[in-house]
Amino acid sequence: MTTKRKPTTTEQLSFAFELYHRIPKGRKVTAQELQTELSHVGITRDIRTIQRNLDVVAQYLDVDKDTRNKPYGYSRRLTSQFVLGPRESIVLELAKAMISDVLPDQLHYTVESAFQPILNHQRSYPGLQRKQGESTRAGTHSTFCPVETVEELVTIFEPLSLALTYQRLITITLKTGETIENMMPLGLLLSIQSFHLIYQSDDNTFDIALHHVAEVKVLTFHFDYPANFDLHQYSLQPELYGKHIDLDSDSYLTEN
The missing domain is CATH 1.10.10.10 (Winged helix-like DNA-binding domain superfamily/Winged helix DNA-binding domain)
Structure with a gap:
């Protein structure tokens, strides 16, 4: 039994x-x-x-x-303290990253001052072991991707936000029918071509373009965010397990 x-x-x-x-x-x-x-x-x-x-x-x-x-x-209650949910938190981080990208360096401190009081609540969820220092779940990489690519996020954005905010393992199903199980989602990056999910699996860090993802399933298992990982330092790589691939092709997995 x-x-x-x-x-x-x-x-x-x-x-x-x-x-x-x-x-x-x-x-x-x-x-x-x-x-x-x-x-x-x-x-x-x-x-x-x-x-x-x-x-x-x-x-x-x-x-x-x-x-x-x-x-x-x-x-x-209407007098409740302003608190964001996971989806809103990730949207706010993306907005902050986009604004920082288009403003000169001298104004970055102003952007931090404007957004940080709202984003600070993300470190207050009980039971989660965050790494020391700033904890970022979303950012940009180069210029932004086309609007039609962003629109494909509608069905998977909320479960991804939930997993990123609460540090839950996920299983994704690709449009090819393949599945990738027990992934540790580390963050989202917005590039000229797509949104990319940065994740860890078997102690390796990978990224995957989200326009290849059909479904995201959030598991009940939690994970500790790796202390040595910094989303701002991550570079999207046009490599598929050591083999060079064309960024304009249908290949979807890269390893960092």
Whole structure:
């Protein structure tokens, strides 16, 4: 008989905070609606688990539970401190990187001052072991990719943001039908051709152009961000396991 693995404290806290980030201000959301939202990013929980965690969130955080009618509604108080969810965090980091790229060096300090107070919350998620110093999950590489390439991100951006923010392993399915399992996502880079996911697998660092990715599945397993990795220093390489490839070809994996 197989036994179901009990979630760790870190996983339980991460799930509770994922629920919290999805509870809106000024309107109510039900447990059933949250269950549907979570399923869209690959997080599957039964309704009782969601309700139980919502009760904990309502007890300890700035969330009101309306029990006047069923299904119960949950909302964040209008006076709640401004907090971003994973998707918004990654979007903000990309915006910061793009602005920094087009402004002169003398204004970079101003960009840091404007964005950092909002981005600081990313280091506050409980149970996650961050590396020392700045923790970056998104950036740019050369000039920007075409709009049509960015639009292909719509279906996979939210699960990627979730995995990057909460340091979760992922499995991706390529448009060729191949899968890459147990990847440690380290960040996103925007190049002239595409978005690229930088990830670690078997102690090696790789990148993959996201327009080759059909699906991203977020796993429940956490990982510690490698202390010696710096996204700003990473260079996209036109190499496929030691073989030179044409950047304009359909090849999609590169190793750094």
